[in-house]
Amino acid sequence: MSTFPSLTSGAAFRRASPSRTLSSALGGASLLVLSAALPAVAEDAEGVVALDEIKVSGEARGLAPGPNLTVSTGAGSRLGLTPLETPASVDVVSGDVVRDRGQSSIAEAVTQNAAGFSFIGTPGNGFGAYSSRGFTGVNSVTTLYDGVRLYPGNGTVTFPFDTWTADRIEVLRGPASVLYGEGAIGGAINVIPKKPLTDARRNEARAVVGTDGQVGLAAGSAGPINERFAYSFDVAASRGDGWMDRGDYKNLAFSGALNWRPTDELSVTLSHDGGHNQPSRYFGTPLKGAGKVEKDWIGENYNVRDGVIRFNDNITQLKAEWTPNETVALRAVGYYVTSNRLWRNAEGYAWNPATGLIDRADGDWIAIKHEHEQIGARADATLRSELFGMANEATIGFDVNRFRFSRLNNSPYAGPGGDTSLPPTGFDPGEYGSTSRYDREYRATTTQYSLSFDDRLKLTDQLSLVAGLRYDHPEIDYRNLRTGAKANPTLDSISWRVGAVYEPVKNLAFYAQYSEAADPVNSLLSLTPAQSDFKLSKGRQVEAGVKQSLWDERFEWTLSAFYIEKKDLLARNPNDATVTQQVGQQSSRGVEASIGMELGHGWRIDANGTILDARYDDFIEGVFNPVTQKTDPVSRKGNTPNAVPEKLANVWATWRFAENWKAQAGLQYVGKTYTSASNDYKRPAYALVNAGLQWKPTGYATLDVRVKNLTDKTYAYAGGDSQWYFGAPRTAELALHLRF
Template sequence: MSGSVSASRLRRSTPRSLRVALLGACCAAALASPSRAQSPESPVELDEITVSGKGGKPSSGPNLSVKTGAGSRLGLTPLETPASVDVVSGDVVRDRGQASIAEAVTQNAAGFSFIGTPGNGFGAYSSRGFTGVSSVTTLYDGVRLYPGNGTVTFPFDTWTVDRIEVLRGPASVLYGEGAIGGAINIIPKKPLYEERRNEARAVVGTDGQVGLAAGSAGPINEKFAYSFDVAASRGDGWMDRGDYKNLAFSGALNWRPTDELSVTLTHDGGHNQPSRYFGTPLKGSGNVEKDWIGENYNVRDGVIRFNDNITQLKAEWTPNETVTLRAVGYYVTANRLWRNAEGYKWNEGTERVDRSSFIAIKQEQEQIGARADATIRTELFGMANEAVVGFDVNRFDFRRLNNGGYRAPDLNPSLPPKGFDPGEYGSASSYGKDYKAITTQYSFFIDDRLKLTDQISLVAGLRYDHPEVDFRGYRLVNGALPRSKTVLDSLSWRVGAVYEPVKNLAVYAQYSEAADPVTSILSLPPGSSGYKLSKGRQVEAGVKQSLWDDRFEWTLSAFYIEKKDLLAPNPNKPGSPSEQIGKQSSRGVEASVGVELGHGWRVDANATILDARYDEFFGSGNVDYKGNTPNAVPETLANVWATWRFAEDWKAQAGLQYVGKTYTSASNDHKRPAYALVNAGLQWKPTAYATLDLRVKNLFDKTYAYTGGDSQWYFGAPRTAELALHLKF
């Protein structure tokens, strides 16, 4: 399925590439300074940070010595945590040119693949055999971002990111139901007291790409500090009518009235209008017509808009060495608008593309909540013990407005595959209320770490969640307005042990239980009110080691996960609604390594080998899918990044991302082929405060599809290039 994109698209991008090169040369000449200092203390060496001891700032690699909240609320390092944890540095992500959260996660963390579409807000992933926003949870600065109708959008830009913390495997004990595959926690940049940060970035690239970003942080006085970052970008996109634009921002003000008390007010958000692209139809079973790729079968006036905001007020008080109290209140809003033709299927009889799913929807979502916890450090029978006890309360108000599938009467639902008029959706101003769902939830949690000896620790966690969903429909169903109330309790827990026979070598094992909703809790319809949460359990064991002052780190883990109570047709009740009788499992091995080889070389790599299957599952027509691989689950994944500082002020780097073949449905009749992408970059520091990067993504112009079903695939971008100027002052 590999091959080049059409020559016409390449011709369109060539003049832009030439302009990019000329602009880069001018910028470099203007920035170069022959009198630049060349001392070891020059700030030029601060661009790549290495970890130095516990609690250090993350850099490349597994970052085993960096304290994180991904694996527990105890602030343990990955080396101290009986789970698979990745800490991805925001500095490294930006240095590698990974502008989106999806790129940062899938190209750096082990075992994640991207399956994002406009319908899920480009926020869906596959991890350890489980897929979608109901099984891989996204958080922002520790706040769970709940999907309404399966859509989580924010955050999307990496400029505002300090680091990304990733937990692979069940995370329900930390974040509640819906995290059996893993959790991704994006931590924004923070206010600074000890130093100042002022930076700016300008990016130009092929397909009309233009981006600007700026940020600043530092002390206001002895008691106040701030941070503020903003990034905007736009472009024409690589497909027809693929224009996009977005804006991301993050701000924080910290107040420290005493050494023991800290109060922080933050506001973060994003406005995102991605390319209005819903994929390309296939010509038969997995048959890709390459000259169709890049065509946009959506309507001319299609709309995709996401507006998200999150405001938090945090307080942390440590009155003495044994107690720390934390509290946070947060308010989240998410407003989304779609107006598109989303479904495309090749009609062999007419030799045309049939369009369907003419959908115009508005979603309005509000979340208000609070979390409080206490960390208590004591001794238990002479052994050091640390526990976190707390609660979380939330109220969600989710509203969906629908125009009832209206489209202009003259809008053609059938198009030739090329040379067509896409038409216009028409007026969709008469949105009617579809339904409203109010969800109230409270949770209690406890994490505990007991040090049996200097070498052996026990880590355990327990969480109880109690969501209540009040669904109120505004459209008649069977002659009545539907309304339902549903309670979905869940109890998740984990226990694990870490054995450190020698310093910085840890062997661990853990057992955990978790829960997944069968659909988004916030938009649970009356027909699903009788469903319960799907239950899951995991057994995991592994080893981690850090050597040479953290210049060489490696991890190896093996796991088994089982999930039951999946929705599936009952073979003994033909034609009846699906029941929670399905079961699936996965088993696999994950490994990662980061090593500084000397002579300017560094290599970071990870790999996953997975065996995912349905253990009990039937499809339509009572077809037994037992033993089949779940759809959208690649069973082999790998990433490699190599960096070479081949001369003073010069650095070259390249990354390889491999995603194995993926089945497009539970029947396993069709599959998307495996693909390998190569990204490369060349960096020059003409002055102590400036960095110039030339990057090429998809260097070998691979044609690949990253998600989609049996008849319609979403393709990734062809080869693109960009030039980025980064200033620190």
Template sequence: MWAETDARAVEADDPQNNDILVVGRPQAALMEPASTGSRLGLTPLETPATVSIVDGDELRARGDLTIVDAVTRAPGISSSANPGNGGTALVVRGFSGQGSVLQLYDGIRLFPVAGTITFPADPFNVGRVEVLNGPSSVLYGQGALGGAVNVITKRPNTTRTEVDGEASYGAQNSWHVAAGAGGPLGNTLSYRADGSYRRSDGYVDRGESSSYALSAALRFAPSETFSLTLRDDYANQRPIGYFGTPLINGKLDTTIRRRNYNVADSNLHYRDNRLILTAEWSPSADISLSNIAYWLTSKRLFKNLESYCWIGANGDCPNGYNGTSGTPGTIYRTDNLVIFHDQAQIGDQGSIKWGSSLGGIRNDMVIGFDVNRVNLTYSNNFSSDLQEDFVNPQTFNPGQFLDTQGIGPRFRTRTTEYSLFIEDRLRFSDQLSIVVGLRDEHDRVYRQNIDSAGVIGPRLFTKTLHNTTWRIGTVYQPTATVSLYGQYSTGTDPLGTLTTYSGSQTQFSNATGNQVEIGAKASFLGGRGTASIAAYRIVKQGLLSQRTATSPIEQVGQRSSKGLEASITLDLPLGIGIDANGALLDARFDDFVSGTNIYTGKTPPGVPEESANVWLRWDAAKHVQVRAGLRYVGRTYSDNANAFRVPAYAVIDAGLSHAVTNNVAMDLRVYNLFDKDYATTTYNDEQWILGRPRSLVLTVRVHL
């Protein structure tokens, strides 16, 4: 009988029925609508694509500290985050970075600047994270060939007041306090407000960081068919000024594990704000309209000495980065950079959805538009005198930042986009349906070079890009809880970042790609188990390639990836829960030449070809829950030629939760249980960004 009961629909006297302890609900991951995979309100079981859902309560119970920590628990997702990309970049299906993995916030795309996105900042106000693996340009536009990640915030509760809070303290003098509340304010109004503050001394010298995030939403619903929601989210971050640890003689030297080679007065500071007004109207059961107007701003400061390498016996860096002589056995430091982004995005997204039935055939369609403008002023000190020095790897004076030029605006861009999209689902029966989508997008970039130092191309120019993407897929459901699907989809990626398009790129268009995917999904054991498997191949064309050292650069290169992804979730008797997933892929440059360098057949940098996650949960006693998680990421390379290899790693986290009452819990968590030294990603070829060492954290959580 246990298999016929939903994981949350337990008897009132069940000793494990503690509200504060998160229990499994596998069926929800397949049977509830997921907006990221389709605008039609389809569930993952009905969508001909791989859609994963990371529940907000679950990610907080696991102790994930960032959105990247949470989303990389999903199948086939790994991190490529470093300070240069805002600490948020991801790898999906063999494609990496902000130009190939789109980031969304409540369904609104975030435009990167120079490959950088710094929002959202904190997982406390997250309701769920949805991930669409594979090309999603047909839904969201250019820059989504690998996939799309949508962070969905907590919504106002219209029926009852709820209060959440947590406070934690642990290793590296790290602490976190957060609180949130939401509920009705009469018959027509409801609200949600959250605030979170974090700080830490860090796990390297001078590794201090701090951040706070505030969010508030007010929903006005004068009737059951119409609502207006005004939401504002603000984040202020001062992340750790750590750009990685240089290898010594090609290897990680653990004696410098805590050394930070940045200058003493380094500064990273991000301020992001999102203001969104959402209107929803459903005049009938078959017709609904929605409109989202938004204003997004980002101000980012980078002031750092960013690049370090070990000087070998020949007096140079192993990869020839330096080019000047230095004392063997020292660390060479260079790249004193000040960069400032002043970015504002304003836009509107609207759609109408309707459904109809004729002769047993159901048709659902959505048609909409998306218009936006991004204004950017980009400032830097690139024309300043070079700062460089050679320091002892163990003991050194970090020094102060040197800037003889001063930061100044270098260029301004105005990026305008408008697009029309359509999606349609034709359901022939309870078993068979076809889903198609089409998007026509126009992008126009106007750039004004204020200071032409180091700028290639004209002082003023305009570039127009036009892409049409589409997908078609079919879903066959032999039973209501099993689906088999296949799809073909197309997508586009920009060359670099659309908002920082340069004069040297004006002769080229966006790169294009396509994917073939087949898969199966199922819910079983009465909803206590789910499983999915997918096989795919993605081809990206239009890479910039130079056939010979003297030939012109052409847009003729190609790369591809093919692979398998699988996941399984089980909620078993005796309070045991299992959540596991894994991915295998083969990513390669099919045709990529740069002068005398031939990269054809090599693995693109930063792409792991194996990854896996396993989480185990055991409700050990009436008010006690034990959790353990394994994260495995396969080896990567930090360069196109695959000369610099970054080893695979496996890290285990563990936690113990005690429900003091049904509303209060204490959590003891251990991150990196076996204190493994490993690189999460790289900044330069031999400059590894190391993961957090073993850390113990005590947390008190409240849910009322």
């Protein structure tokens, strides 16, 4: 059987043997600040370094909690390179580790494990929005599922959301347009589901109970059916009352696949994944004046009693992989994605100092439906050969897809269906009423094809060049069904990158890269006629760094520095605040570091941190002046973009203090963020502590007690100048996990 890695599934491994030479040890000299925690090093009379034995206890896992630098991944290229071989910042987050830490949502898994990501998800964007490297939103940080890009409709992505079905999460920091097309200037998140097992069996189940009425059940199974067929199936359901008033929620996530191997070289997989999600109908809490929080208001829910948020997503894929020999691999996949979404709520609230009441403005009684359909295919071929006597790997591929999007809403029928003003506490929220008539607002169809090329040339055993090139050709047909307005823009783009990786000793890599990317000013499916003449925003990045894996992968660390700039931003016209235009430039520069260490005696530490300087370099927008009743041009030069924290950090400590017992604790720090381009107000920084205690009474059962937000921190993670979204207070859960 061919040993060529499976680039589609990302499940292949490239585990290199550890280097215990003196040069490898010296490669980590920049981290001597941690030497007190590492095993002692001695040198004998002949100058040979001897390391104290490191004893590692615990379960064997496919992936460690840390950076996983020697694991083959598709996040940084289509060549199946490991993070050590990739001239970019790549994190591979294990699904087993995520679930072991009690991170039940994709947002928790990404922001508490990967460096440099913060969560800014709200009901309006489907809880799918992040900030990374100074850039925010579903266009700038792309989400994929098993390699399929999930295109935002009206700025919304609603899947995936549950971690039970995830085998791993691969994260690329920095521009990813060369891999996934326009957008992704801040990064990309690829959630890879569990796969059929051809040579092992997996049967597991989980039951969870917790505070605020939390109840959850999950089950999964995978294994061979016979010599040619294998399967996997996973399902998870949860519900609860929520931490705020009328905060009830429920959801269901599922994933299934059937694999057929007619020959050792050919593999065909049919899969279907999806989710039904009804999150808490919470649209945040109004502020009492300029950035002032009334704690008594935080647990209130100012939405109507009969508010609705409902997301239904499905994705079906048929994949084929053929590896006839060691030098050739062919892959093809066809996919069909649907997403149907519904909102019917009173969404906006503002404190009225004249009356002391909370106003629910007429225009914020909103009922919206999304109908989203995406069908596509992609194929690529990877060839291994020699070029002028040097080893070379190249992948040539194409993508073709067509997606249709319809937005329905109740405008111009929108209007208050209940009280428009409420006291801050002790109120009757009322009901939405009969203003829920829906009518189609617009329909957009986008046909897109893309061509891509990735290549790695090994100049020497230590030095490699890695390059990528992608051309995207989307054609958009936008029709406003109310006004008759039409738009048919074509937004061609070329993205590329070139980088080098130098590995002077085994598993110590220095790298540098330059890349150029394109970012749409709005979701391609939501470009209005007024925006059809806008061009794609252009971005470029310079990045350099170092990565190292030591001591049989028990100690891994990374360090990177980068500069990104993006031109042609979307801003309010200086002469008319109701109209947008493209202007100026924003940039970010920063440093990111991560580390994973097995310390011995049952201890392990995983940590990462980010320091950013994000700013508007040239940005003028129109601001309405209520005194003159005119729009004034205002420069935002030097200001920090809104929703961008400039300091981020995560630390996880695990201690196996006795046989079958484990304690762990995590700290997540998110720095202050400004709530608008004016930088008039900011959300404070916050630090969350999560902790857990685990007991294995038998070889097949695990019992976990977990507490999230242990210190009961009050914090806001998203929102504007007058309304913030707050996170949950202290919660606890008890989970039983069975493997059989």
